[in-house]
Amino acid sequence: MNAMPRAHELGLIGCHVCGLVCRDTQVPDAACPRCGASLHRRKPDSCARTWALLIAAFILYIPANVLPIMRTVSLGSVDDNTILSGVMELWVKGSPDLAVIVFTASIVVPMMKFLVMGTLLLSVHRGSHWARAQRARLYRLVEFIGYWSMLDVFVVSLLTALVQFGFFSAVEPLPGVVYFGLTVVLTMLASMNFDPRLIWDGKDEDD
Amino acid sequence: MTLPSSSNGQIQPALTSSLLVCEHCDTVHRRRPLVRGDVARCARCHAVLEWHQRLSLDAMLALVATVMVVFVQANVWPIITLGFNGEQIHARLWGIIMMMWREHSQVVAVLAAGTLFFFPLCKMLALGWLLIYARWGRRAPGFRQVMVVLHYIQPWTMSEVFVLGVLVSIVKAQLYFDVTPDAGVFAYAVLAILITIFSGIDVRQLWDKIPEDAP
Numbered sequence: 001m002n003a004m005p006r007a008h009e010l011g012l013i014g015c016h017v018c019g020l021v022c023r024d025t026q027v028p029d030a031a032c033p034r035c036g037a038s039l040h041r042r043k044p045d046s047c048a049r050t051w052a053l054l055i056a057a058f059i060l061y062i063p064a065n066v067l068p069i070m071r072t073v074s075l076g077s078v079d080d081n082t083i084l085s086g087v088m089e090l091w092v093k094g095s096p097d098l099a100v101i102v103f104t105a106s107i108v109v110p111m112m113k114f115l116v117m118g119t120l121l122l123s124v125h126r127g128s129h130w131a132r133a134q135r136a137r138l139y140r141l142v143e144f145i146g147y148w149s150m151l152d153v154f155v156v157s158l159l160t161a162l163v164q165f166g167f168f169s170a171v172e173p174l175p176g177v178v179y180f181g182l183t184v185v186l187t188m189l190a191s192m193n194f195d196p197r198l199i200w201d202g203k204d205e206d207d
Numbered sequence: 208m209t210l211p212s213s214s215n216g217q218i219q220p221a222l223t224s225s226l227l228v229c230e231h232c233d234t235v236h237r238r239r240p241l242v243r244g245d246v247a248r249c250a251r252c253h254a255v256l257e258w259h260q261r262l263s264l265d266a267m268l269a270l271v272a273t274v275m276v277v278f279v280q281a282n283v284w285p286i287i288t289l290g291f292n293g294e295q296i297h298a299r300l301w302g303i304i305m306m307m308w309r310e311h312s313q314v315v316a317v318l319a320a321g322t323l324f325f326f327p328l329c330k331m332l333a334l335g336w337l338l339i340y341a342r343w344g345r346r347a348p349g350f351r352q353v354m355v356v357l358h359y360i361q362p363w364t365m366s367e368v369f370v371l372g373v374l375v376s377i378v379k380a381q382l383y384f385d386v387t388p389d390a391g392v393f394a395y396a397v398l399a400i401l402i403t404i405f406s407g408i409d410v411r412q413l414w415d416k417i418p419e420d421a422p
């Protein structure tokens with residue numbers, strides 16, 4: 001046994017909810033004596049659930065980008081904005097800095113999440129030892145920045161509300177924003193269901 | 208070290224608070240006392256294990272009370288004002304949520320209501336409840352359940368994102384109308400800062416701070 005023992009090697013389980021270190025009694029439905037959450041050595045069905053949520057999120061991400069998220073009616077001209085065209089408009093007419101922020105939040109972050117979570121899942125399936133510390137760090141990063149993708153959903157909501165009494169101008173939310181909101185929620189659920197411990201499971205040879 | 212009193216006749220796993228298991232890689236660490244500014248990191252994966260609690264329970268309670276006040280202001284005060292034919296239109300958070308509900312975007316309305324209103328509110332009420340008792344060294348009624356609820360709602364509060372959203376909306380809306388930020392936004396900005404300070408609080412430490420047999 002090496003200098004850094006892992007909980008399952010010592011017959012211990014760290015509670016997922018309260019963090020208490022418990023002895024693994026091998027009882028199938030053991031509960032944490034402190035918080036009452038059920039004890040698992042690893043999150044149950046972590047890979048299957050993460051895959052399912054991630055794939056569902058990816059499927060919804062397609063209409064989220066293709067369908068318009070917002071309609072602006074201004075002086076008789078009707079303008080349907082998709083996420084990307086909204087970013088372009090902001091870049092050209094508004095402020096390029098904010099365009100970059102919105103682009104990052106609604107395109108880069110979700111894409112990164114799909115890529116990173118997909119890579120993590122595949123490498124876990126193969127039991128790969130490749131760059132474990134870096135993969136662990138990448139996971140913590142996507143978990144940390146994931147919810148910033150909600151930005152565009154709030155923007156559409158705000159713009160809609162702004163013109164609630166406007167007669168000649170109107171802003172309407174369109175279905176794209178619904179798909180996008182659901183994508184964000186599903187990707188968040190996907191990363192929560194992933195168990196980063198799986199990255200470190202298997203033999204240690206490189207650390 | 209506390210040993211469990213065997214309750215309701217179940218086989219209780221032995222537990223120890225002198226050990227710490229890294230949540231990210233399952234490595235077992237021996238807990239060491241932390242001094243001011245200390246952050247304990249996992250030697251294997253570098254994830255943060257725990258950090259020194261700078262704020263006293265009283266300070267945390269004061270912070271919760273402040274957040275409550277700011278939260279009320281953020282919700283009562285208008286967030287954006289729209290100048291329109293010499294008229295002024297004010298948008299408040301609940302106005303926005305109701306608007307989305309009526310505009311056939313119920314999903315969006317529910318998302319906004321949850322992440323901007325209900326989850327932050329639950330979080331603050333729960334923390335306030337726990338801390339009021341904690342400063343007397345006691346576990347609040349329902350301590351266990353409230354702690355578990357806090358654990359699950361933690362990731363779903365998005366006030367910080369909303370502040371950035373307001374900023375983007377103002378810039379976008381200025382293409383069409385005369386829009387100015389209103390007091391509510393500043394309340395939201397303060398709220399975002401307070402929430403950031405808050406996330407520096409490791410709520411889990413309450414489990415260890417207040418022993419189970421306390422009255």
Ligand SMILES: [Zn+2]
Nearest residue numbers: 229232249252
């Ligand atoms: Zn670790």
